[in-house]
Amino acid sequence: MEIKRLTKNFGNPESWTLAAYEKTGGYQMVKKAFAMDPEAIIELVKQSGLRGRGGAGFPTGMKWGFVPKQSDKPKYLCVNADESEPGTFKDRYLLEHDPHALVEGIIISCWAVGIRYAYIYIRGEFGLPYYRIEAAVKEAYEKGYLGSNLNGKGFDLDVTVHRGAGAYICGEETGLIESLEGKKGQPRLKPPFPAVVGVFGCPTVVNNVETIQSIPWIIEHGAEEYRKAGTEKSPGTKLFSVSGHVKRPGVYEIPLGLPCKTLVHDLCGGIIDGKRQKANIVGGSSVPILTGEEADNVDLDYESLAAAGTMLGSGGMIVMDEDTCMVWALAVLLKFYAHESCGQCTPCREGTGWIRNLVYRLEAGDGKREDLDKLLSITGNMMGTTICVLADAAAMPTESFIKKFRAEFEAHVGAGRCPIRGKSAHFLAHAH
Amino acid sequence: MAKVKIQVNGREVEVDEGLNLIEAARIAGVEVPHFCYHPGLGVDGNCRQCLVEIDGIPKLQIACNSFVKDGLAFRTDTERVTRMQAGVLEFLFLNHPLDCPICDQSGECLLQDYYISNGKYESRLDTDKRHKRKAVPVGPRVMLDAERCVLCSRCVRFCDKVTGTGEMRIVNRGNRAEITTYPDRPLENDYSLCTVDVCPVGALTSKDFRFRKRVWHLQSAKSLCTGCSRGCNVYMEHEGGKVYRYRPRENMHVNDFWMCDPGRLTYTPLNDERLDVAIVTGEERTLPESIEQVGTWINIAVASGQSDSVAVLVSPQSSTETLYAAKRFAKDILGGARIGGGNVRPAGVQDEILRRADANPNSKGLEMLGLSADPAAVLSAGGTVLLVIDDDPLGMNPDLAGAFGKFEHVVYLGSNENATSAKAEIALPITPHSECDGTFVNFEGRVQRFWKALTPRGDSLWSPTIMGRIAEFTGQEFGWKSVRDLWADLQKTEDAFAAIDYASLGEVGAAAGSGQPASASAE
Secondary structure (H helix, E strand, C coil): CCCCCCCCCCCCCCCCCHHHHHHCCCCHHHHHHHCCCHHHHHHHHHHHCCECCCCCCCEHHHHHHCCCCCCCCCCEEEEEECCCCCCCCHHHHHHHHCHHHHHHHHHHHHHHHCCCEEEEEECCCCCHHHHHHHHHHHHHHHCCCCECCCCCCCCCEEEEEEECCCCHHHHCHHHHHHHHCCCCCCCCCCCCCCCCCCHHHCCEEEEEHHHHHHHHHHHHHHHHHHCCCECCCCECEEEEEEEECECCCEEEEEECCEEHHHHHHHHCCCEHHHCCEEEEECCCCCCCCEEHHHHHCCEECHHHHHHCCCCCCCCEEEEEECCCCHHHHHHHHHHHHHHHCCCCCHHHHHHHHHHHHHHHHHHCCCCCCHHHHHHHHHHHHHCCCCCCCHHHHHHHHHHHHHHHCHHHHHHHCCCCCCCCCCCCCCHHHHCC | CCEEEEEECCEEEEEECCCEHHHHHHHCCCCCCCCCCECCCECCCCCCCCEEEECCCCCCEEHHHCECCCCCEEECCCHHHHHHHHHHHHHHHHCCCCCHHHCCCCCCCHHHHHHHHHHCCCCCCCCCCCCCCCCEECCCCEEECHHHCCCCCHHHHHHHHHCCCCCEEEECCHHHCEEEEECCECCCCCCCCHHHHHCCCCCEEECCCCCCCCHHHCEEEEEECCCCCCCCEEEEEEECCEEEEEEECCECCCCECCCCHHHHHHHHHHCCCECCCEEECCEEECHHHHHHHHHHHHHHHHHCCCHHHEEEECCCCCCHHHHHHHHHHHHHHHCCCEEEECCCCCCCCCCCCCCCCCCCCCHHHHHHCCCECCHHHHHCCCEEEEEEECCCHHHHCHHHHHHHCCEEEEEEEECECCHHHHHCCEEEEECCCCCCCEEEECCCCEEEEECCCCCCCCCCECHHHHHHHHHHCCCCCCCCCCHHHHHHHHHHHCHHHCCCCHHHCCCCCEECCCCCCCCCCCC
């Protein structure tokens, strides 16, 4: 059920060191890539069908293709290691256990796209992953994998690790760029897109850690082999980070298209204490929630999840058992989004706070019946009206929670407290 | 620029290629509501108020960041657009205080305007409003109310892009976001009051104007700032015979959308310490008897063949019409009187944006009429009558007192009481630029109009009229009933103005020499 491509070194002794990485064939793919024409590498990535693993699922090869071939400005790669989506912790594992694979992926990607400088923008709260990747970059420099004239034909590459300062929105690619430039992290108006005008006004590729880390494997085994896992439209493997009420939470690398039921009930051992799976957020907190029944009948790939009305997202799966109060769960999520909205666009700045307060009120049992339809109307005004998708990320779960668990929301109306948990979290009292 | 055909709400219009949809809609007579876009500050795309439906694009798009191309069609009147625009407004009102009764912006507030035009929904805001700082002096001239702010970032972009001083920032995230300045770095650049102009709501208000007048009582006249030789175009806003403020008026040839703070505050002499009745040796007199006294002196000089004993001291503070009338008075009525004048004001600050060191609005007009001269030279040798027109040469340069003393009679024509009016034997009230039509010529030679805003205060008269009445005592007259009459003569007799037709000056003026409201003369 699991296919270990990106996670193959997990568990090896001191897998994060250069010595351990080289022992398992590390950095051999750099040599292979240098012998290839950069164009051929982009073509190979296109053929592999690799899609961005940060959440949007945009085809990686196509993204690389948008970067102008000829540019009088240096090109940049930003590795998005600002993993902040609630429920998502796959990149953290990759950075902790196999940081050299990321460095190798960076070298190959930069060679393919003609990039001179790479930044690894890493979430500020990450401690161990930061120390591991920082050490790996240092080792790679010392060993001559990074620096100048890497291929003997004048290919230079410098990699800088940059720590974020604690904002979810800096995981959005243009928010990341702004932050990297030393500005307040808020998404940019597009167009122009980063491929043309990115970091410091230069052409820039922004890719997720898992995406870049997939590149050496594709170089080694080829596009055809890569497609042997996964489905036609969702090729390859994907890391899922499963949390919540399962017996064995953790990071699982599975072929795309695996039934969700297999991941939850087999790999993760099912629900704790044999309880019922009430709900499942399959792809990180921003995606519409599924009921337990829906989750048990869906496959984990881009197209199946879209057909089921949700998204693969970042693969941050949150499983909830029958005792979980959906109003409370939504309140927790909305607390996050209202706190993390950058405040730039009106519908998001005001909308996230508004729906949060309404859900807080419902959770406390002080809500009104008409609040439910009001919430649906507000989320309707938030979706698709902003620069980035943070507004949608708050609106979509809200809409799906209410639509799928409406009775539970209604039970809270006028109850004076949460009828499921028997108490209220008093979010409003602590709102700031 | 190439023209393209587009459709706005089904109506075909031809517009310049590359315009954004807000500007294009305006040409079609359609107002797309917006807060953050400003033609002088560019596109930011944060308010999301200007959502429109473009044919062929499923999602609503912001009009500010969408640009016309041939055949493009968009609508602002569909159910979806209307609903979304009302939705965005509702979001803006969620935490907006109901301050309107005590808010200075009330009456010229985009939130109010758009609520009437695009909102009008039933209120369903029943959660507590978020509170932020109120009445924060962010600089010596500007007050901030953070609760009223819609975070459009116009003020931030003004200080970044126009002045380059970068005082304003938005701090904090989400609905905690607020406009602020850096610690110990107040908003004190010379253009800080422009942030009040660009603020679409009552977040930034002018300390000079706030709480002084409800704006719907104000009347507005197109006018010019007289603070320096740039001649920034302004709206002169007044009520009850009093000017309350200047606001910059768009003129891409001169001042774009802006004006400086010192210039903006130069309206006060139009209200204060006005000379509005004739004063003869310290006593108020009727205007006719005062004019008669001056006319008698002038007539004696003319009749006795002593025209050269009369001197006329003019000022670059005067309008072109005043200067021309004075010149005709000296050269034709008197025939041979000394005339000239020049700057007596200390040089001001010059910058790369608008401000000019020359603190006079009409130095160029003075020069074009051939009247530039050192005041001391005009006055030397003394004589019978000294006519001083406008400004305050004695107040600015007390050393001139000796030269003044060499004349038997000193007559002052001006609009304010000052050291010169106090020294004059007779002071006659003339209308300042708020109370008559006229022109100034700015440092680049652009002839610009100002329009009469107020009825003349007290006994004040248009200076060519007063000079004409004085002339009548010599049996001569100008025959000008209006600025147009005067300009007909001016065009005929002054080469420098030959190509300029007063009627064609329009709102943006014309470059002297071209006779066109010329874009060709823009910098």
